[in-house]
Amino acid sequence: MGKFYVTTPIYYVNDVPHIGHAYTTVAADALARYWKLKGQQVYFLTGTDEHGLKMQRAAQEKGITPQELADANSEQFKRLWEKMNIQYDDFIRTTEERHMKAVTAFVDRLMKAGDIFLGEYEDWYCVPDETYWTETQLLPGRLCPNCKRPVELLKEPSYFFKMSKYRERLLEHLKLHPDFVQPEVRWNEVKSFVEGEVRDLSISRTTFDWGIPIPNAKGHVTYVWVDALLNYISALGWPDDPEGKFQSFWPADIQLIGKDILRHHAVYWPCLLMAAGVELPQTVYAHGWWTNEGQKMSKSLHNFVDPNTMIVEFGLDAFRYFIMREVAFGQDGDFSVTAFKGRINSDLANDLGNLLSRVCGMISRYLDGKFSGASSPQGLDRELEEGLNKTDREVELCFRNCTFHKALTYIWEFIGQTNKYIDTTAPWALAKDPAQKDRLETVLLCSAASLRGIALLLWPFMPGSAEKMWIALGLEPPLSGAMAFNAYHPRNPISKVQPLFPRLEA
Ligand SMILES: [Zn+2]
Known part of the structure; x- marks a missing residue:
């Protein structure tokens, strides 16, 4: 059994959670669920970043301590993840003892190795x-x-x-590992940056004190980015590794980030790890940004898409589906309510929801909710099963490449194939002829087995709806098992179902 370690950035608690945070976290959740379903040992880490001058100032303005502010805001992230059905394995906070100990040990190690100097x-x-x-990086004004x-x-x-000492090694690493930074456009960006001047990194501050003290250096606290990056190993128990998690899960298989924090994750982070003698992550994957109805989201415009509102208005799984389906991961995209409603009505209510209602309705009506076991699949049935197996293989490749929108496209192609299969085999006509009883049963069994496969494929994206489908098909959670039609063994009678996704009025 393999392992899979996926991380999101830890979110800065001076923000309230918005679509950007939800996007990275849903993608990480989909990856984690997918590989869990495939039998991998998975560790999914998220958390909050709580130190720094910005936090200290924000707390001052509110007249509370930075710790109080961090506690309150970290809780908002946890609550949203619970609401969004995010199945993380660990939630780290940089104000936790386990993290602070690791940061101190890390800085101490670099000092002893002679990689840190006072300037x-x-x-x-x-x-x-x-x-x-630097002066040259600033915009005019x-x-x-x-x-x-x-x-x-x-x-x-x-x-x-x-x-600067690690510049050459990082450049070498990049050239040898084109998948170290993804997508390719980001790899190119990092490569040009490293080919330029890589300066030594200031890692301590003396102008404020809300941070982790630098060992044996009075008045110095650790630069918030160095502090934050170390969460990916402190959460696993580095350096003592009391539970063996670091040994089992490091290096990370994929670290998801937004493209705005690429330099921190693809330059600072690997150089720090090299200096400490720690292996580098396999892949740092930077996704794009969302606009809201064509407009850049910003604090001053107060136009961040709020996941809480979207969930209440349109449902959690519709929201998870839309953000994974609408835009290619890695590219920028636009959040438009019209496009969202369109996808709910066509993809979710029409294609998927109708398929489930149709199949469960016919099994209930024509077979009294039960299969008697007679089945002799023919050419069309085998074609359908081959369609499912092909989709399974395509979806796996998409999960390896983080092309989530493509995975969903393939799944919807198979939903289309299943709908077409039902139109062609016309169970309602077979039901009129008692001599066709066996054929009717085979057709409905193949349709239901396809839906079971669709539920397995959709679970990483829409866990709640996939579980509803599973139960509607007479199965008992948790979802598991092979794609093959003969892996479908309903244990409970099948009856008519409520629409999985009610249609929205235009
Ligand atoms: Zn700025």
Whole structure:
């Protein structure tokens, strides 16, 4: 049995959760569920990033301690993930003892290895992004190239990590591992960056104290990004590894991020790991950004799509489906309510929901909800089963490449094939002729077995609906088993079902 370790970034608790957070987390959840279903040992990590100047300032403004602010906001993420049926294995917070211990040990190790020196840091700092920029990176008017807000000139004594020392090795690694950064456009971006100048990285701050102290360096706290990145190994118990999780799961198989934090994950992170003698993750995958009805989402416009609202209005699984189906993972996309409603009515209510209602309705009506066991599949039946097996293989490839929208396209092609199979075999006509009883039963059995396969394929994306389908087909959860038609053994009678996805009014 193989293992699969997937991570989301830990989310900065100064934000309230929005579609961007939900997007990464649903993708990670789909990956984790898919490989669990395939029998892999899976570990899915998410969490919250809680230190830094931005948090300290936000707490001050609210008149509470940074810890109180972190506690309250971290809870909002946990609650949303519960609501969104996110099945993570661990939720790490950077203010936890286990994390702080690991960060201290990590910095200590780099110091002992001679990879850290004391210098002076002076540069342009974007407080909201917790990121330093060099003069040449700024936009005209000294604005942050990421968020376009004004930056501040900060000068302070600082410890530096000799990142420049690892530039060559990182470049080598990139060239040898084209899958280290995905999609390809991001790999190219990182490669050009590393081919340019990689400067030593300032890893401590003295201008505030809401952070993890640098060992034996009074007044210095760890730069929030170094602190945050280490969550991916601190959560596994690095360095002591009391439960053997680090040994079992590291290196990560895939680390999902938004493209705005590519440099931190594809440059700083591997260099830090190299310095500590820790293996690099297999793949860092950067997805794109969402716009809202064609407009960039921003704090000033107050136009972030709120997952909570979408779930209440359209249902959780419809929302999970839409964000995975609408846009190719890795590319930018637009969230449009019209497109969302269109997909609910056509893909979910019409294609999938009707198929389930039709099949369960006919099994209930013509067979009294039960199969008697007589089945002699013919050419068309075997073609349908081959269609399911082919879809299964295609979907697996999509999960290997994070092409979730394609996986769903393939599944919907098979839903189309099953609908067509029913139209061609016309069970309602067979039901009129008692001599066709066996044929009727075979046709309905093959249709139901196809739906069982569809439920298995959809579970990573829409776990709640897939479980409803499973139960409607007379099966008992949890979902499991092979795709083959002969793996379908309903244990309970099948009756008419409520629509899986009610149609929305235009
Ligand atoms: Zn900024």
